[in-house]
Amino acid sequence: MLVDRDADSSLEEAERIASQPLLREAARELPQSPEQQPTAPDAGRDAPQQPSSRQRVRLALFLMLPLALLGGGAWYVVGGRVMYTDDAYVNADKVGISTDVAGTVVQVDVHDNQEVAAGQVLYRLDALQFVIALGDAKANRAQVALTLESMKRDYRRMLTDAAAEQSQVALDRTRYERATRLLTSGVESRAGYDQAQYTLQADQSKLEALREEARVQLARLGGNPDAPTTQLPQYQQADAQVAEAERELLHTVVTAPFAGIVTNVPAIARGKFLPASTTAFYLVDTHHVWIDATPKETQLTYVRPGQLASVRVDTYPGVRWYGTVESLSPAAAQEFSLLPAQNTSGNWVKVVQRVQMRVRVDTSDPRMPPLRAGMSTEVYVDTGRPRGLPHFLTALF
Numbered sequence: 001m002l003v004d005r006d007a008d009s010s011l012e013e014a015e016r017i018a019s020q021p022l023l024r025e026a027a028r029e030l031p032q033s034p035e036q037q038p039t040a041p042d043a044g045r046d047a048p049q050q051p052s053s054r055q056r057v058r059l060a061l062f063l064m065l066p067l068a069l070l071g072g073g074a075w076y077v078v079g080g081r082v083m084y085t086d087d088a089y090v091n092a093d094k095v096g097i098s099t100d101v102a103g104t105v106v107q108v109d110v111h112d113n114q115e116v117a118a119g120q121v122l123y124r125l126d127a128l129q130f131v132i133a134l135g136d137a138k139a140n141r142a143q144v145a146l147t148l149e150s151m152k153r154d155y156r157r158m159l160t161d162a163a164a165e166q167s168q169v170a171l172d173r174t175r176y177e178r179a180t181r182l183l184t185s186g187v188e189s190r191a192g193y194d195q196a197q198y199t200l201q202a203d204q205s206k207l208e209a210l211r212e213e214a215r216v217q218l219a220r221l222g223g224n225p226d227a228p229t230t231q232l233p234q235y236q237q238a239d240a241q242v243a244e245a246e247r248e249l250l251h252t253v254v255t256a257p258f259a260g261i262v263t264n265v266p267a268i269a270r271g272k273f274l275p276a277s278t279t280a281f282y283l284v285d286t287h288h289v290w291i292d293a294t295p296k297e298t299q300l301t302y303v304r305p306g307q308l309a310s311v312r313v314d315t316y317p318g319v320r321w322y323g324t325v326e327s328l329s330p331a332a333a334q335e336f337s338l339l340p341a342q343n344t345s346g347n348w349v350k351v352v353q354r355v356q357m358r359v360r361v362d363t364s365d366p367r368m369p370p371l372r373a374g375m376s377t378e379v380y381v382d383t384g385r386p387r388g389l390p391h392f393l394t395a396l397f
Contacts, residue, residue, distance in 0.1 A: 086376075091290055092289040098254075107123060120255060259287060294354040
């Protein structure tokens with residue numbers, strides 16, 4: 001068995017050696033790839049070496065870096081002049097429609113969300129009781145006028161009575177003087193003298209009483225018995241009552257104080273009793289609107305009234321309104337809160353406050369969509385003050 005294995009191995013070795021020249025010839029006849037083709041020894045040295053694409057991208061990035069730094073620095077220095085806040089909402093004049101007299105609604109002249117003009121009738125109350133009150137006030141004024149005329153005539157009568165009594169006092173004085181002379185000569189009795197003296201004193205007291213009554217009547221007439229009746233206080237008081245009755249009657253017809261849109265009109269209906277000063281529904285002005293913004297206090301460094309502003313409304317993307325800063329609140333919003341922050345407490349935390357700012361917008365263009373109270377907006381205010389160089393660079397230079 002060992003002899004046979006050695007013979008087989010020798011035979012395989014001989015066949016392998018004999019096949020090698022044939023393999024070499026077949027390999028020479030096959031096409032070779034560019035990487036396997038032989039190159040000249042000096043070919044790589046003479047041709048210029050081209051940069052790869054990765055190297056070109058890296059070079060471009062290195063060149064763009066200083067440009068980006070310069071552009072960002074310039075943007076930072078010249079930027080920052082626009083103050084922006086999104087804590088802003090549309091506001092408008094709105095009022096609860098009511099009247100200062102109580103009554104029953106007899107007519108409603110508008111419907112919900114209707115646009116009304118200034119002075120247009122909104123609703124009416126039952127005016128019967130106010131018509132009666134007006135008639136009573138006018139009758140009372142006429143009665144006061146008659147009373148004043150009678151007081152003037154009574155005053156003139158008192159003056160006449162006082163003049164007649166003055167004559168009687170003069171006669172009594174003459175009798176008294178005569179009785180005094182006759183009593184001295186013994187012709188007149190003592191009883192006659194006493195009677196003449198008593199009569200004079202009684203008539204003098206009566207004259208004084210008549211004069212006092214005339215003075216009281218004159219005071220009731222305002223010190224001038226010839227003054228027109230319409231200028232006396234009693235008549236003016238009665239005339240004021242007539243004017244009040246007319247005002248109450250006039251207020252039974254409720255009109256719009258300004259142009260706008262009425263809302264929540266179904267809150268009242270015909271036949272409903274409205275107490276005085278009860279809000280029936282609301283009127284919102286659509287022509288006089290503004291923006292109430294509450295930016296942070298740190299954003300108001302250079303904001304001043306009169307600066308130009310632009311407004312974007314969330315409801316109308318792509319549409320921009322223009323206006324001006326109308327006013328800034330003199331106090332932060334928390335100053336008007338029911339329980340303001342107690343800064344002296346031990347657990348106090350500093351919080352950036354917000355200050356109310358009003359922006360007046362131009363709504364004169366009829367092509368612009370309507371602005372409604374409560375809409376969310378974004379406000380941009382051009383302060384005209386760029387950010388400038390950082391503080392450390394300003395201090396350095």
